[in-house]
Amino acid sequence: MTSRDAAAETAFGPMVLAAIEHNEPPDRRLVDDDLAESFLPNRFRLLVRCTRVAAVRRAVIAAADRSGPGLWASIACRKRYIDERLSDPLNDTDAVVVLGAGLDTRSCRIARHSTMPVFEVDQQINVDRKQAVLRRTLGEVPSSVRLVGVDLERGQVMPALRAQGYDTRARTFFSRAPLTPFPDAVRATLTQLDGAAEGSKLIFSYIRQDFIDGTDLYGARSVYRRFRQRRAVWKSGLVPEHVGELLADHGWRLVEQAGPSYYRDTYIRPTGRPLAASPLEWTVFAER
Known part of the structure; x- marks a missing residue:
């Protein structure tokens, strides 16, 4: 399996998590996504x-x-934050x-109450999968949703x-899945968006560089073995203090x-659930 195929396979994990979270009582959910289950293949449903x-x-x-201490809460809270x-x-926002949309349901949830154009950009393998899912679950791709097949590493x-x-x-709201699958993924994405209009917004998540380097595993040795040593799906990271620059x-x-x-105080504590968020992943909100 190539690194790009491995990255494409990660489309399932966050959606399984969101679907399971939707089975929690409303006041205990970390994220609310009523479409997540229907977008999954049979084995995950x-x-x-x-x-x-x-x-x-x-x-x-x-x-x-x-298996991954704190990652469940971090992924759920990141989706809710966005x-x-x-x-x-x-x-x-105009668009x-x-x-790196994967199987994310956000575009379809937006299409329920708005005609604002939403563009989902991903590898062609994921675009083809998404088209099939939308036809199966909704009958068609919503008219305001455009699926764009691009190799995010080279396209x-x-x-x-x-x-x-x-x-x-x-004025565009850009959202990017965790920027780890490709070397220098953050810089490459920012370069791709150099033409973004004034007033645009950008959200992306990243893994800490010291974890990528292996200098601090933050108690997540099994995660390091899985995503850095066995398949090296995670290839790049950032230092939080250098993000602004x-x-x-x-x-x-x-x-x-x-x-x-932030996730603990804003999202986890109000649910009363005994969860902690991982220190590995951080989410950035920026504007043009």
């Missing part, structure tokens, strides 16, 4: 249905947390671009978007970074 039983659900979440920033009433994002009707003058070099201003303490 069966697992999700089993977790409608509270004891099974607790066991699955506990097993996941033992949803909240995108739905902020003060957020003036949404989801880079040119802006020309591909323009070919699908994207207006480069649009990197963004400024590409014309973006850092608004905030959300990490484990």
Whole structure:
């Protein structure tokens, strides 16, 4: 399996998590996504249905947390963080671009109440999969959703978007899946977005560089073995203190970074669940 194929396979994990979270009572959910289960292949939908039983659900979440301490909460909270920033009433947005969309449901949830164009950019293998999923679950691809097949490692994002009707003058909300699959993925993505209009927003997540380097494993040795040593799916990271400078070099201003303490205080504590967020992953919110 190539690194790009391995990265494509990671499309399933966050959606399984979101679907299982939806089986929690509303006041205990870390993220609310009622489409997640229906977007999954049969084998994963069966697992999700089993977790409608509270004891099974607790066991699955506990097993996941033992395998990757804190990653369950971090992934769920990151999805919720993006949803909240995108739905902020003060957020003036003309278009949404989801880079590395995978099976994410956000575009379809937006299409329920808005005709705002949403462009999903991903490897062609994931675009083909997504088209099949949307036809199976919704009957068709929503008219406001455009699926754009681009190799995010080597392709040119802006020309591909323009070919699908994207207006480069649009104030755009850009969202990028965790920027780890390719070397220098953050810098490459920022370079791709150099033509973004003033007033645009950008959210992306990254893994800490000291974890990528192996100098601090943050108690997640099994995660390091899985994603750095066995398949090396995670290839790049950032130092939190240097993020603002990197963004400024590409014309973006850092608004905030959300990490484990933010997720704990904002999302986890109100649920009363005994979960902790991982220190490995951080989420950046920036504006043009």
